Amino acid sequence: MTERLPFPFPVVTWDDDQVVLIDQTRLPDELCWRRCDDLPKLCKGIVDLAVRGAPAIGVAAAYGLALAWRLARSAGDDPVALLERLKAAAEILAATRPTAVNLFWALDRGTALAARLVAEGKNADEIGAALLAEAAAIREEDVAMCRTMGRAGAELLPDYATVLTHCNAGGLATGGYGTALGVIYAAKEMGREVRVFADETRPLLQGARLTAWELADQGIDVTVLCDGAAATLLRQGRIDAVITGADRVVANGDTANKVGTYPLAVMANRHDVSFYVAAPASTFDPDTPCGDGIEIEQRDPAEVLGFRDLRWAPEGVTATNPAFDVTPAELVTAFITEHGVLRPPFVDSLKPVLAR
Amino acid sequence: MTERLPFPFPVVTWDDDQVVLIDQTRLPDELCWRRCDDLPKLCKGIVDLAVRGAPAIGVAAAYGLALAWRLARSAGDDPVALLERLKAAAEILAATRPTAVNLFWALDRGTALAARLVAEGKNADEIGAALLAEAAAIREEDVAMCRTMGRAGAELLPDYATVLTHCNAGGLATGGYGTALGVIYAAKEMGREVRVFADETRPLLQGARLTAWELADQGIDVTVLCDGAAATLLRQGRIDAVITGADRVVANGDTANKVGTYPLAVMANRHDVSFYVAAPASTFDPDTPCGDGIEIEQRDPAEVLGFRDLRWAPEGVTATNPAFDVTPAELVTAFITEHGVLRPPFVDSLKPVLAR
Numbered sequence: 164m165t166e167r168l169p170f171p172f173p174v175v176t177w178d179d180d181q182v183v184l185i186d187q188t189r190l191p192d193e194l195c196w197r198r199c200d201d202l203p204k205l206c207k208g209i210v211d212l213a214v215r216g217a218p219a220i221g222v223a224a225a226y227g228l229a230l231a232w233r234l235a236r237s238a239g240d241d242p243v244a245l246l247e248r249l250k251a252a253a254e255i256l257a258a259t260r261p262t263a264v265n266l267f268w269a270l271d272r273g274t275a276l277a278a279r280l281v282a283e284g285k286n287a288d289e290i291g292a293a294l295l296a297e298a299a300a301i302r303e304e305d306v307a308m309c310r311t312m313g314r315a316g317a318e319l320l321p322d323y324a325t326v327l328t329h330c331n332a333g334g335l336a337t338g339g340y341g342t343a344l345g346v347i348y349a350a351k352e353m354g355r356e357v358r359v360f361a362d363e364t365r366p367l368l369q370g371a372r373l374t375a376w377e378l379a380d381q382g383i384d385v386t387v388l389c390d391g392a393a394a395t396l397l398r399q400g401r402i403d404a405v406i407t408g409a410d411r412v413v414a415n416g417d418t419a420n421k422v423g424t425y426p427l428a429v430m431a432n433r434h435d436v437s438f439y440v441a442a443p444a445s446t447f448d449p450d451t452p453c454g455d456g457i458e459i460e461q462r463d464p465a466e467v468l469g470f471r472d473l474r475w476a477p478e479g480v481t482a483t484n485p486a487f488d489v490t491p492a493e494l495v496t497a498f499i500t501e502h503g504v505l506r507p508p509f510v511d512s513l514k515p516v517l518a519r
Numbered sequence: 520m521t522e523r524l525p526f527p528f529p530v531v532t533w534d535d536d537q538v539v540l541i542d543q544t545r546l547p548d549e550l551c552w553r554r555c556d557d558l559p560k561l562c563k564g565i566v567d568l569a570v571r572g573a574p575a576i577g578v579a580a581a582y583g584l585a586l587a588w589r590l591a592r593s594a595g596d597d598p599v600a601l602l603e604r605l606k607a608a609a610e611i612l613a614a615t616r617p618t619a620v621n622l623f624w625a626l627d628r629g630t631a632l633a634a635r636l637v638a639e640g641k642n643a644d645e646i647g648a649a650l651l652a653e654a655a656a657i658r659e660e661d662v663a664m665c666r667t668m669g670r671a672g673a674e675l676l677p678d679y680a681t682v683l684t685h686c687n688a689g690g691l692a693t694g695g696y697g698t699a700l701g702v703i704y705a706a707k708e709m710g711r712e713v714r715v716f717a718d719e720t721r722p723l724l725q726g727a728r729l730t731a732w733e734l735a736d737q738g739i740d741v742t743v744l745c746d747g748a749a750a751t752l753l754r755q756g757r758i759d760a761v762i763t764g765a766d767r768v769v770a771n772g773d774t775a776n777k778v779g780t781y782p783l784a785v786m787a788n789r790h791d792v793s794f795y796v797a798a799p800a801s802t803f804d805p806d807t808p809c810g811d812g813i814e815i816e817q818r819d820p821a822e823v824l825g826f827r828d829l830r831w832a833p834e835g836v837t838a839t840n841p842a843f844d845v846t847p848a849e850l851v852t853a854f855i856t857e858h859g860v861l862r863p864p865f866v867d868s869l870k871p872v873l874a875r
Contacts, residue, residue, distance in 0.1 A: 191833035360839070363823065365721060365745040368831050371824065375836040387838040389721040389823055390747045391779020395815075395844045398781070423747020425754070426782050429789060459751075467719065467745055468727065473829055475724050477547035477732040482743040483716070488751045 168194070170381065171306050171339025175214060175222045177295060180233060182226040184214045187335055187369075191376035202231055202252055209259040209266075212367060216336020217410045217446050218305050221265030225298035227256050228273035232291045240287040242280075249277050261458045262419055262487050264411040264448040273297055305338030308443045308501035312342060313349025316406065316441055316499040320350055320357065324403045327393060329362040330421035331373035332408025332441060342408040342441040344374065346499060347383055358384045360402065362393055364421060366466040366484065390423045397434040405431045406499070409442040414517060416492025416509035417454030418442075422485050428494040440490075441499040449517040454489035462486045524550070526737065527662050527695025531570060531578045533651060536589060538582040540570045543691055543725075547732035558587055558608055565615040565622075568723060572692020573766045573802050574661050577621030581654035583612050584629035588647045596643040598636075605633050605650075617814045618775055618843050620767040620804040629653055661694030664799045664857035668698060669705025672762065672797055672855040676706055676713065680759045683749060685718040686777035687729035688764025688797060698764040698797040700730065702855060703739055714740045716758065718749055720777060722822040722840065746779045753790040761787045762855070765798040770873060772848030772865035773810030774798075778841050784850040796846075797855040805873040810845035818842045 168185075176183045178198075182205050186195040197213050199205035205227045208214050214223045231252030235245050253270040260266060276297050280290045320326065326347060330336075333344035341348060350357045359378055364370035371387045378385040388396065396402050405427060411419040418424070418440050431438040451457060467482035469475050476482070498505040498513070505512040524541075532539045534554075538561050542551040553569050555561035561583045564570050570579045587608030591601050609626040616622060632653050636646045676682065682703060686692075689700035697704060706713045715734055720726035727743045734741040744752065752758050761783060767775040774780070774796050787794040807813060823838035825831050832838070854861040854869070861868040 192831075362747075363721065363832075365719065365747060371832045376833040379833055379836050385836055387820075387823055387832055387836060389778060389840070390745070391718075391721060391777075391782060392839065392841055392844070394782035394785070395778065395841050396839070398844075421747075422745060422751065426747060426750035426786050429750070429785060430782050433785060464743075467743055470826065470829065470831065473826065475548075475826065476719075476727045476743055477735055480731040480735050480741055480743060483748065483752070484745070485748055485751050488748070488754075 170334065172334040172377070174219050174335055174337065174339050175226055175302065177226055177229070177298065182223065182230050184208050184223065185335070186213045187215060187373060188213055191372055199230065201234065202227065202255060205230065206255060206259050216331065216408065217263035217265040218337035218342065218443060219335070220260065220263050221269035221445060222298065222302045222305060222338050224256050224266050224269040225273050225301045228253060228270065229291065229294040229298050232277070232294050236287055242285065242287055242290060245287055246277055246281050250274055260460060262410045262460050265445045268445045269301055272301070302338040305443065306340045309337055309340035309342060309345040310349065311501045312441055312443065312499050313340065313345035314353070315504050316346030316439065317350035317353055317355065319404065319437070319439065319504065320355065321403055323356045324350070325358045325360065325401060327360040327362070327396065327402045327405045328374060329370065329407045329424050329427055330364045331369040333374055333377045335373050335377055336408060342443065343406040344378065346406055346441055347378065348381060351383065360396060361385055361387050362390045362423065362427070363387050364423065365390060368470065393427055394430040397430050397436050402436050404437045404439060406439045406441055409440050409446050410487055411457055412440065412442055412447045412498065413451040413453055413457060414449050415453045416495055416513060418490045418495060419454070419457045419459070419487045420490065422488045425488040425490045428490040432494050437496040438494055439497055439499050440495050443501050444516040447513065447516040449519060454491065457489055460486040524736070526690065528690040528733070530575050530691055530693065530695050531582055531658065533582055533585070533654065538579065538586050540564050540579065541691070542569045543571060543729060544569055547728055555586070557590065558583065558611060561586065562611060562615050572687065572764065573619035573621040574693035574698065574799060575691070576616065576619050577625035577801060578654065578658045578661060578694050580612050580622050580625040581629050581657045584609060584626065585647065585650040585654050588650050592643055598641065598643055598646060601643055602633055602637050606630055616816060618766045618816050621801045624801045625657055628657070658694040661799065662696045665693055665696035665698060665701040666705065667857045668797055668799065668855050669696065669701035671860050672702030672795065673706035673709055673711065675760065675793070675795065675860065676711065677759055679712045680706070681714045681716065681757060683716040683718070683752065683758045683761045684730060685726065685763045685780050685783055686720040687725040689730055689733045691729050691733055692764060698799065699762040700734065702762055702797055703734065704737060707739065716752060717741055717743050718746045718779065719743050720779065721746060724826065749783055750786040753786050753792050758792050760793045760795060762795045762797055765796050765802050766843055767813055768796065768798055768803045768854065769807040769809055769813060770805050771809045772851060772869060774846045774851060775810070775813045775815070775843045776846065778844045781844040781846045784846040788850050793852040794850055795853055795855050796851050799857055800872040803869065803872040805875060810847065813845055816842040
């Protein structure tokens with residue numbers, strides 16, 4: 164990779180009436196962009212994980228609504244008819260991935276805005292501009308929230324901290340700054356020394372590819388390890404804190420995140436290492452009471468049987484590939500949010516992030 | 520792969536005065552053989568993991584002594600001088616890998632035999648033949664022990680059992696029959712239905728490559744999963760028992776095995792799933808009192824940063840790569856050995872396998 168990205172990373176942007184994604188499936192080998200000029204391309208980008216990470220999916224979905232509104236106008240400019248098409252587009256976008264709640268949150272926010280503006284008698288131009296501004300606002304809010312969260316989280320770390328993380332809850336997973344890795348970036352901005360161990364995170368290796376890449380890009384000392392080796396580091400007392408992101412946190416604090424997070428939380432608990440989940444309020448789902456109600460996406464077995472074009476499992480053998488797991492709330496030391504660090508009992512402390 | 524292997528698998532054999540190994544680094548893509556006509560080639564085969572798995576390494580080391588004896592005779596046939604060269608060869612073989620105790624056990628057994636025969640006045644031919652016979656005996660004993668262990672282990676399983684395993688403790692890791700997978704083969708021979716979930720076992724993917732291959736080859740239903748997904752299956756109640764092999768079991772029952780075994784044992788314990796370790800007496804180390812005394816091999820970071828010729832981590836990023844971890848004895852439900860199923864308290868029950 165020759166091109167150096169700005170920071171916060173331009174994970175999802177709007178250019179020339181298109182939604183532009185960094186193609187994260189190709190990182191770190193090459194920096195490619197996916198230009199989505201229709202909804203199927205954007206949906207494919209979400210399904211393929213060209214854009215991934217709950218907050219980044221939310222941003223992409225918000226821009227997707229702006230794109231859908233613009234495209235729908237080829238059939239006419241009646242705001243009521245356009246709103247119907249916008250709602251249909253939202254349903255299509257919502258069907259891309261089942262677990263990340265920010266997707267539904269961003270779609271609800273965009274469609275509600277459009278419905279309100281239609282009711283207020285705004286015209287198609289005004290509503291289209293508002294949807295685009297809303298998407299930009301969601302991204303900017305996300306960056307600002309991540310900075311706030313990052314500073315709150317950095318206060319939890321000792322000087323010269325060693326942090327272990329799983330998957331990529333970084334700039335690439337968000338509007339550009341990062342949730343779990345936002346804590347690292349904030350600590351660095353505050354002049355602290357932080358070292359990171361990054362679980363490689365099979366099957367799609369977001370840790371080895373994306374977390375390692377963006378931390379190294381930002382000058383942070385990062386060491387990759389196999390997911391199964393994290394327990395050994397925790398036992399050896401080499402880790403000051405585990406920090407992960409979340410794809411969905413439900414009302415009681417149960418947390419869906421990339422598969423492998425649950426055993427990591429168990430091991431952190433066993434070795435008295437703090438386990439923090441960094442997530443904005445948009446990742447919290449007040450409508451699901453506990454983790455049993457979270458739908459876990461099952462992905463293509465091919466992701467497990469090899470990587471990219473390389474297949475290492477024998478022909479005729481299959482795989483099971485749950486993309487996420489659920490960490491029970493009692494294993495979470497605290498949630499790092501834009502409303503501060505929320506500690507147990509979560510029934511009280513989560514109220515500000517569960518309010519809608 | 521076109522050639523079908525016989526069963527028990529010919530993992531390590533002697534042919535035309537050479538030690539012949541199945542090159543397990545190439546499975547399941549191709550079936551290649553490494554013919555070792557000198558000690559450096561055999562050592563490289565062990566270091567490269569062409570032959571791997573504690574019992575198989577023991578068999579390879581025993582054949583290595585027979586090879587060393589034969590090669591040393593180019594410099595003369597004096598048994599006392601040959602014995603010195605044999606001991607030097609044993610030291611070289613012992614330095615290949617630090618964790619598997621069968622390696623040292625097999626080398627001690629071979630050198631002790633040669634020393635006794637030298638003392639008894641046997642000639643170089645007789646001692647060479649005896650070393651070769653000893654290596655064959657170690658392999659045959661291993662197959663017989665694995666069958667015995669397998670039957671004992673199979674009795675622990677319910678009908679229509681679903682077993683989860685980690686790494687490859689199969690025919691390929693042993694003299695040909697397998698320890699953990701020997702339980703599966705024995706259950707099948709006893710007419711039972713067994714289904715297996717195989718952790719892929721990063722970084723070298725022995726589960727996805729070798730366990731999946733040999734189980735499928737033997738007609739066993741096998742499904743691969745990422746190491747981090749095992750916790751989800753255990754929590755869902757889909758696993759009747761976890762069975763792994765071991766690279767070393769020390770006096771108190773602490774067990775070194777492929778990295779990722781320790782968190783798996785913790786998760787099995789958390790979800791009340793039996794965690795069995797299948798290992799012959801040769802894997803038990805009476806001289807090390809507890810797990811803290813086990814040297815853990817640190818392997819090349821490149822194994823973590825990619826696979827074979829494919830590198831997916833960004834340039835300039837490093838990795839930590841402990842090859843094994845230590846499972847505390849209190850997480851082991853029972854050891855499955857050729858002396859039967861040994862349950863806690865291990866201070867009593869392990870006596871027969873710790874006796875030397």
